[in-house]
Amino acid sequence: MTGITHAYDTFQPTHYDIFIDIDRGTKQISGKSVIDGDAQQKDIFIQQKNMEISSVQADGKDVPFEVDNKKEAINITLPKTGTTTLAVTYKAPLTDSMMGIYPSYYEVDGVKKEIIGTQFETTFARQAFPSVDEPEAKAKFDLAIKFDEKPGETILANMPEVKNENGVHYFDTTVRMSTYLIAFAFGDLQSKITTTKSGVKVGVFATKAHKANELDFALDIAKRAIEFYEDFYQTPYPLPHSWQLALPDFSAGAMENWGLVTYREAYLTLDPDNTSLDTKQLVATVITHELAHQWFGDLVTMKWWDDLWLNESFANMMEYVSVDAIEPDWHVWEMFQTSDVPAALQRDATDGVQSVHVDVEDPAEIDALFDSAIVYAKGARMLVMMRALVGDDALRKGLKNYFAAHQYHNAQGNDLWSAVGEAAGMDIGGIMNTWLQQPGYPVVSASVVDGKLTLSQQQFFIGDGVDKGRQWKIPLNSNYEVAPTIMSDKTIELGDYAKLREEAGKPFRINVGNNSHFIVKYDDELLKDILDHHDELDAISQLQILQDLRLLAEGKQISYASIVPLLPKFADSHSNVVNAALYRVANDLKKFVTPDSDEEKQLQVLFDKLSAKEVARLGWAPKNGESNDDQLTRPYVLNAALYAKNTDAIASAHKLFEENSSNLAALSADIRPYVLRNEVKNFGSEELFDNLLSEYRKSSDASYKQDLNIALTATPDAKLISKLIGKFEDAETIKPQDLRSWYRGVLANDAGQQAAWDWIRNDWQWLDDTVGGDMEFTTYITVTAMVFHTPARLAEFKAFFEPKLNTPGMTREIQMDIKVVETRVKLIEAEKDAVNAAVAEIVK
Numbered sequence: 058m059t060g061i062t063h064a065y066d067t068f069q070p071t072h073y074d075i076f077i078d079i080d081r082g083t084k085q086i087s088g089k090s091v092i093d094g095d096a097q098q099k100d101i102f103i104q105q106k107n108m109e110i111s112s113v114q115a116d117g118k119d120v121p122f123e124v125d126n127k128k129e130a131i132n133i134t135l136p137k138t139g140t141t142t143l144a145v146t147y148k149a150p151l152t153d154s155m156m157g158i159y160p161s162y163y164e165v166d167g168v169k170k171e172i173i174g175t176q177f178e179t180t181f182a183r184q185a186f187p188s189v190d191e192p193e194a195k196a197k198f199d200l201a202i203k204f205d206e207k208p209g210e211t212i213l214a215n216m217p218e219v220k221n222e223n224g225v226h227y228f229d230t231t232v233r234m235s236t237y238l239i240a241f242a243f244g245d246l247q248s249k250i251t252t253t254k255s256g257v258k259v260g261v262f263a264t265k266a267h268k269a270n271e272l273d274f275a276l277d278i279a280k281r282a283i284e285f286y287e288d289f290y291q292t293p294y295p296l297p298h299s300w301q302l303a304l305p306d307f308s309a310g311a312m313e314n315w316g317l318v319t320y321r322e323a324y325l326t327l328d329p330d331n332t333s334l335d336t337k338q339l340v341a342t343v344i345t346h347e348l349a350h351q352w353f354g355d356l357v358t359m360k361w362w363d364d365l366w367l368n369e370s371f372a373n374m375m376e377y378v379s380v381d382a383i384e385p386d387w388h389v390w391e392m393f394q395t396s397d398v399p400a401a402l403q404r405d406a407t408d409g410v411q412s413v414h415v416d417v418e419d420p421a422e423i424d425a426l427f428d429s430a431i432v433y434a435k436g437a438r439m440l441v442m443m444r445a446l447v448g449d450d451a452l453r454k455g456l457k458n459y460f461a462a463h464q465y466h467n468a469q470g471n472d473l474w475s476a477v478g479e480a481a482g483m484d485i486g487g488i489m490n491t492w493l494q495q496p497g498y499p500v501v502s503a504s505v506v507d508g509k510l511t512l513s514q515q516q517f518f519i520g521d522g523v524d525k526g527r528q529w530k531i532p533l534n535s536n537y538e539v540a541p542t543i544m545s546d547k548t549i550e551l552g553d554y555a556k557l558r559e560e561a562g563k564p565f566r567i568n569v570g571n572n573s574h575f576i577v578k579y580d581d582e583l584l585k586d587i588l589d590h591h592d593e594l595d596a597i598s599q600l601q602i603l604q605d606l607r608l609l610a611e612g613k614q615i616s617y618a619s620i621v622p623l624l625p626k627f628a629d630s631h632s633n634v635v636n637a638a639l640y641r642v643a644n645d646l647k648k649f650v651t652p653d654s655d656e657e658k659q660l661q662v663l664f665d666k667l668s669a670k671e672v673a674r675l676g677w678a679p680k681n682g683e684s685n686d687d688q689l690t691r692p693y694v695l696n697a698a699l700y701a702k703n704t705d706a707i708a709s710a711h712k713l714f715e716e717n718s719s720n721l722a723a724l725s726a727d728i729r730p731y732v733l734r735n736e737v738k739n740f741g742s743e744e745l746f747d748n749l750l751s752e753y754r755k756s757s758d759a760s761y762k763q764d765l766n767i768a769l770t771a772t773p774d775a776k777l778i779s780k781l782i783g784k785f786e787d788a789e790t791i792k793p794q795d796l797r798s799w800y801r802g803v804l805a806n807d808a809g810q811q812a813a814w815d816w817i818r819n820d821w822q823w824l825d826d827t828v829g830g831d832m833e834f835t836t837y838i839t840v841t842a843m844v845f846h847t848p849a850r851l852a853e854f855k856a857f858f859e860p861k862l863n864t865p866g867m868t869r870e871i872q873m874d875i876k877v878v879e880t881r882v883k884l885i886e887a888e889k890d891a892v893n894a895a896v897a898e899i900v901k
């Protein structure tokens with residue numbers, strides 16, 4: 058079978074009868090998978106992982122088989138090709154890996170409990186039942202489940218239950234679907250259920266550790282999102298129900314299993330009376346993301362994992378399109394501009410980054426595809442760019458045709474481009490493939506050369522990069538009519554600048570709206586013109602100016618020090634997006650100073666100066682009926698004032714803490730992390746630390762828990778830091794799914810960095826054993842690289858990670874992250890003095 062890597066090429070299933078018996082007590086799974094299908098050859102293979110196979114039958118007769126664990130397969134020899142019914146009997150362990158079928162642990166009133174859930178994407182269905190576990194192998198499934206059931210327990214699956222016989226739960230036959238979207242779960246659950254206008258039952262399920270009203274927000278968003286998608290896609294929701302289930306242990310953010318979406322608790326349940334607006338927006342976008350997949354991904358699925366972007370980039374765009382439609386006052390596209398856009402621009406500027414479309418075969422490499430800044434953020438940006446080009450009417454028409462042509466089957470990127478391109482009457486594929494297949498993005502230089510306004514494109518790098526002469530078809534979105542819609546050439550000339558400027562009556566700009574994936578380097582004359590009129594720019598454009606300049610400085614195309622004097626110009630803005638960009642630059646200045654040095658004191662004075670006016674205007678108490686901008690800006694400026702060691706700010710936060718010390722969870726969620734962190738940093742004691750840690754263990758409110766994490770990891774006390782690190786491997790305090798943010802918090806704390814770094818190096822094997830099978834594992838490397846910025850740490854980072862370069866799935870991340878730290882160290886060495894002098898100039 059040389060050359061054949063896809064099981065689907067050997068056996069094509071049409072229907073599964075699956076029986077699974079799960080015993081939580083003995084942690085054993087046993088089952089039987091009966092698969093009807095079409096054998097393409099006599100020597101076939103199907104997939105399994107960590108299974109003990111007791112028999113394989115074909116059409117009722119035992120046939121020879123061999124388990125190949127390296128290939129995660131069962132090689133089977135059939136007597137004939139053609140229509141065949143396979144029956145595989147097996148046993149497998151129930152493991153705590155958060156993959157396959159796995160338990161989640163939680164406590165209610167001090168009683169320890171567990172629920173069983175599943176996570177099959179990417180290649181973990183094969184850990185639950187033998188199957189052709191590839192997205193193209195769509196089939197119908199009849200699922201029957203038995204478990205050590207206790208009274209009052211609920212069981213959920215993709216389809217409704219049709220009967221319960223002798224303790225076996227039988228579910229209705231599914232529609233044609235991929236294995237990675239199968240899901241089920243059982244345990245002691247509570248729920249809230251409603252029905253959409255079109256009759257789809259929508260439900261939210263969670264453990265009873267949550268208050269009932271913590272399910273309300275998600276139920277409302279999910280119902281309205283399904284109604285929105287049915288209208289936008291002009292295609293009905295294909296199943297009888299849409300269940301949303303919060304699992305206490307969950308590796309990713311959420312998973313779009315068809316009809317039974319699973320979520321991290323933090324992304325589904327929330328306290329409707331005390332949760333910050335940005336957390337609500339985040340939860341809403343996670344729900345709408347998963348529900349976008351019910352069509353895009355589930356109804357029509359990528360043919361193979363190389364087109365993962367087709368699922369994820371699209372859902373990532375639609376999460377914003379739908380939230381913007383159902384909650385227009387939130388202006389949720391602003392969140393896209395402050396989160397996805399900078400993430401994509403940052404990561405995509407490092408040479409060695411993957412392109413959105415990547416060829417892939419090995420299961421370990423498939424997991425490494427889930428690069429959130431690329432496959433999600435950049436991919437979404439690519440589609441936003443396409444949407445801006447074709448408009449919503451053509452997009453919707455194209456999608457309707459795409460769903461009609463491919464529903465219950467698979468598709469590739471070009472199928473989408475041709476459906477949308479046909480609806481729009483444009484060659485969309487020709488434009489989009491330059492963005493999809495090539496890594497990186499261009500910087501477009503706009504300059505006046507010999508009086509002529511000239512544009513030229515070149516790949517933008519942060520750090521060393523090999524220029525391979527890549528070119529993109531760039532939607533320019535200029536505010537001057539003379540600029541073409543698409544710039545395909547390396548250089549174009551737009552005409553006499555003085556004349557164009559006079560006719561237009563405004564500064565020349567491109568990428569207006571910041572919807573195209575490129576940055577702009579204006580020459581001094583053009584930039585001065587824009588900055589002289591910066592008051593006339595909308596918030597997104599102001600953010601864009603600061604963001605592009607910051608990136609150009611990181612790419613050493615301009616001096617970092619030259620941005621510093623611009624900060625006070627934007628500091629009085631009431632817009633949260635401008636403040637996001639402003640404080641992103643300001644916070645980045647921290648890497649140029651040594652803790653507690655004179656330079657840092659000077660930087661603190663700058664922070665005080667930048668934030669003073671807005672702190673005075675907004676204060677610590679969120680006001681009834683205040684604008685979304687004010688709610689979202691307050692955290693930036695309070696955080697800045699506290700970094701500045703502003704005595705009033707420290708005292709105000711302390712006072713709030715004392716007034717609420719009997720019920721800290723009731724502190725307004727908008728300011729709670731800053732109040733708690735201020736207390737730990739400036740008024741901390743072991744008693745306070747222990748109290749907060751015990752609050753963390755007891756609470757089921759994920760946003761409060763996150764705030765406690767932020768506070769506790771900020772302790773300056775070495776003894777408490779080592780106490781905290783001692784809890785890293787205690788799953789009853791810190792769940793493995795949450796550990797990364799604790800590690801990152803301590804690592805980013807100057808007083809804790811050494812201890813956190815020692816921990817991860819010493820206990821790497823434990824970490825690998827605990828979360829190594831998890832697709833987020835490599836992000837431990839990424840978060841470390843995000844913090845490090847000294848030559849000594851760079852050397853240690855290389856010494857530790859370089860020997861791991863050949864680990865499957867880790868190679869690219871290690872290479873990228875070494876480059877990221879190296880580049881930052883060089884930038885600091887080169888620019889430190891000038892940056893600190895520029896700060897001194899403003900504060901003197």
Ligand SMILES: [Zn+2]
Pocket residue numbers: 313346347350368369372
């Ligand atoms: Zn997704």
